[in-house]
Amino acid sequence: MTTSYGPVSIWGVIVAIGVVTFLIRVSFVALFGRLDTVPPRVQQALRFVPAAVLSALVAPALVTVEPTVVETLTNDRLVAGGVAAAVAWRTENVFATIGVGMVALWTLRFLV
Amino acid sequence: MSNSDLGEGVRTVAPVLLGVVPFALVAGVAAASAGLSLLEAMGMSVIVFAGASQLAALDLLSQDAPLAVVVVTAAVINLRMMMYSASIAPHFRSVSARWKAVLSYLLTDQAYALSLTRFGEDDEVDRKRFYLGVAATLWVVWQLGTIAGVVLGAGVPDSWGLEFAVPLVFLAVLVPALEDRASIVAGAVAAVVAIVGGGLPLNLGLLVAAAVGIAVGMTFEEVAA
Numbered sequence: 001m002t003t004s005y006g007p008v009s010i011w012g013v014i015v016a017i018g019v020v021t022f023l024i025r026v027s028f029v030a031l032f033g034r035l036d037t038v039p040p041r042v043q044q045a046l047r048f049v050p051a052a053v054l055s056a057l058v059a060p061a062l063v064t065v066e067p068t069v070v071e072t073l074t075n076d077r078l079v080a081g082g083v084a085a086a087v088a089w090r091t092e093n094v095f096a097t098i099g100v101g102m103v104a105l106w107t108l109r110f111l112v
Numbered sequence: 113m114s115n116s117d118l119g120e121g122v123r124t125v126a127p128v129l130l131g132v133v134p135f136a137l138v139a140g141v142a143a144a145s146a147g148l149s150l151l152e153a154m155g156m157s158v159i160v161f162a163g164a165s166q167l168a169a170l171d172l173l174s175q176d177a178p179l180a181v182v183v184v185t186a187a188v189i190n191l192r193m194m195m196y197s198a199s200i201a202p203h204f205r206s207v208s209a210r211w212k213a214v215l216s217y218l219l220t221d222q223a224y225a226l227s228l229t230r231f232g233e234d235d236e237v238d239r240k241r242f243y244l245g246v247a248a249t250l251w252v253v254w255q256l257g258t259i260a261g262v263v264l265g266a267g268v269p270d271s272w273g274l275e276f277a278v279p280l281v282f283l284a285v286l287v288p289a290l291e292d293r294a295s296i297v298a299g300a301v302a303a304v305v306a307i308v309g310g311g312l313p314l315n316l317g318l319l320v321a322a323a324v325g326i327a328v329g330m331t332f333e334e335v336a337a
Contacts, residue, residue, distance in 0.1 A: 003146050003147045005173060007152065014156045015159060017165060024194050026212065028194065029201045030209075032201040050286070051298045051299040051329065054286035055321075056306035056322050059304070059321075060307055065307065
């Protein structure tokens with residue numbers, strides 16, 4: 001799907017994300033000496049950001065809820081994603097994960 | 113001496129580039145299929161320079177999500193870098209303010225991980241030069257990969273489902289992040305909430321899912337400890 005937003009909105013979003021991201025990156029580097037450590041409670045929360053955010057990104061892209069359990073579980077994206085997850089777990093290699101996942105999807109879509 | 117530290121940074125990052133190239137290609141493909149021009153795609157890679165947040169923002173833009181939701185979602189994804197900033201800050205303490213800004217702009221998962229490992233082994237290595245060797249190389253590869261992805265993405269038929277590479281990239285980054293039971297719980301809860309919350313208004317599903325996942329992960333850790 002392509003966005004309906006025009007160039008002004010798109011550039012606005014890009015600049016806004018860029019500014020916020022830069023402030024996050026520079027935060028403690030700039031404050032060093034005045035604020036040396038992240039408060040423990042915040043640190044504990046930040047520890048879970050990658051697991052929670054990435055799962056929330058991946059799950060809806062792989063799972064489509066169908067009328068029956070069998071249809072839901074045999075969706076080609078979910079099966080290909082499962083294969084790719086196994087590769088990611090065994091190899092921790094981005095290239096292998098994408099390669100095997102795409103081939104699995106094409107196999108299910110065009111050959112099976 | 114210090115020039116060799118720059119070169120050492122470049123050599124250290126070389127094997128990691130194999131994982132960055134496909135990620136950058138996917139970012140370019142995703143930008144093209146979301147309807148961004150080459151200039152806008154490049155602008156995003158240069159100004160934001162944070163892959164996971166770029167992909168999430170492009171996904172939300174292609175669904176015409178409210179712009180504020182796009183920005184907040186991308187910001188939440190990048191919050192993890194606050195930990196890197198705190199952790200690497202002591203190594204940059206003697207660097208000028210201008211260089212601190214440049215080094216911070218270049219901060220990524222890979223630059224952080226490789227530099228901190230090296231700094232831990234060796235007190236003598238020039239912090240700024242080694243880090244620059246790693247981080248600037250990643251920056252160049254990221255920009256070139258994005259351009260290649262935009263050009264490539266425009267030429268591949270839709271039936272190939274190339275957009276499926278986006279969740280695969282996230283999967284490749286997610287799996288190593290599931291390092292203990294508490295993070296697995298956080299991830300599983302976030303996944304379920306994201307699927308169930310797919311119909312939430314304003315495309316808020318991702319933010320709600322991430323918040324619930326983080327809260328449950330923290331609670332689990334406290335109860336289990």
